[in-house]
Amino acid sequence: MAIAACGLLELSGALPPADPHKRVYENAALRLIGALTESCSGSPDPRSNALLLRGVYNKPKGEGVDEAVIWGDYFYVEALVRALLGWKPYW
Numbered sequence: 001m002a003i004a005a006c007g008l009l010e011l012s013g014a015l016p017p018a019d020p021h022k023r024v025y026e027n028a029a030l031r032l033i034g035a036l037t038e039s040c041s042g043s044p045d046p047r048s049n050a051l052l053l054r055g056v057y058n059k060p061k062g063e064g065v066d067e068a069v070i071w072g073d074y075f076y077v078e079a080l081v082r083a084l085l086g087w088k089p090y091w
Contacts, residue, residue, distance in 0.1 A: 001032050001035065001036055001040075002032075002033075002036060002052065002072055002075035002076040002078075002079050003071075003075045004029075004032055005029040005030075005032040005033050005036070005075070005079040005082075005083075006029075006075050006078050006079050006082060008025045008026070008028050008029035008032070009025070009026065009029045009079065009082040009083060009087070010082075010087075011025045012025040012026040012029065013082075013087070029079065029082075029083065030083060032079075033076075033079050033080065033083055036052060036076060036079075039054075040052045040053050040054045041053075041076075048068060050068030050072075050073060051068075051072075051073040051076055051077065052068060052069075052072040052073055052076050053066070053067075053068055054066055055067055055068055055069035055071075055072040056069070057069055
C-alpha cells in the first residue's frame with residue numbers, strides 16, 4: 001500500500017492543476033497513507049524498530065508473512081514526505 005500511495009502521488013504531481021484526476025489520485029493516496037497509519041504503524045514488539053507491520057516477503061512460500069519489511073518502511077516514509085513536505089526527486 002505504501003508503494004501504491006507513492007505512485008498515486010507521483011501521478012498527481014505529473015498532472016496539471018486543472019486536471020480533475022489530480023485530486024482523485026491525491027485523495028486516494030492520502031486514504032492509503034491514513035489506512036497504513038491507522039492499521040499498520042507501530043510495533044507491538046519493543047525489540048523492533050519497524051515503522052510498519054503486516055508486510056509480506058514471500059507469501060506463496062510462507063516466508064516473512066505479517067512481518068516488518070524494510071521496503072515497507074522506506075515507501076511509507078517516502079509517501080509521508082510526498083504528502084506533507086513535497087517531493088523533490090534526487091535523480
